[in-house]
Amino acid sequence: MKEISIFIRKDDLAEVTGILNKHNVGGLSFYDISGAGKTKRQAVPEMVRSYMTGRMITPDYEKRTKVETVVPDSIFNTIVDDLVNNFNPKTGANGMIFVKDVSDAFEMGTKQTGEAVLSK
Numbered sequence: 001m002k003e004i005s006i007f008i009r010k011d012d013l014a015e016v017t018g019i020l021n022k023h024n025v026g027g028l029s030f031y032d033i034s035g036a037g038k039t040k041r042q043a044v045p046e047m048v049r050s051y052m053t054g055r056m057i058t059p060d061y062e063k064r065t066k067v068e069t070v071v072p073d074s075i076f077n078t079i080v081d082d083l084v085n086n087f088n089p090k091t092g093a094n095g096m097i098f099v100k101d102v103s104d105a106f107e108m109g110t111k112q113t114g115e116a117v118l119s120k
Contacts, residue, residue, distance in 0.1 A: 009094065
């Protein structure tokens with residue numbers, strides 16, 4: 001099994017979850033994050049206590065969405081290929097994908113183990 005962590009722009013969440021649903025991924029989690037990476041950050045209007053100051057500032061961190069899922073080894077490569085090939089390279093960096101090996105999984109109520117816990 002593989003754990004896939006996908007860091008994307010918030011606007012791309014529907015596209016990513018659509019790809020995961022197409023492959024019948026059993027479950028996923030997503031949440032908003034802030035971070036810094038290779039992407040150039042754009043200047044935004046400065047706000048202080050809900051008031052615009054008229055100045056532009058470049059934030060230290062960019063807002064992103066992180067999607068996490070665990071998938072069987074048998075469909076892992078297909079999912080990553082779809083994720084990588086579904087975004088236009090002309091728009092620059094759209095996100096990052098990180099992959100970790102998962103040695104086992106346990107469902108507490110049914111006591112199922114392994115890839116059986118990943119099915120919908």
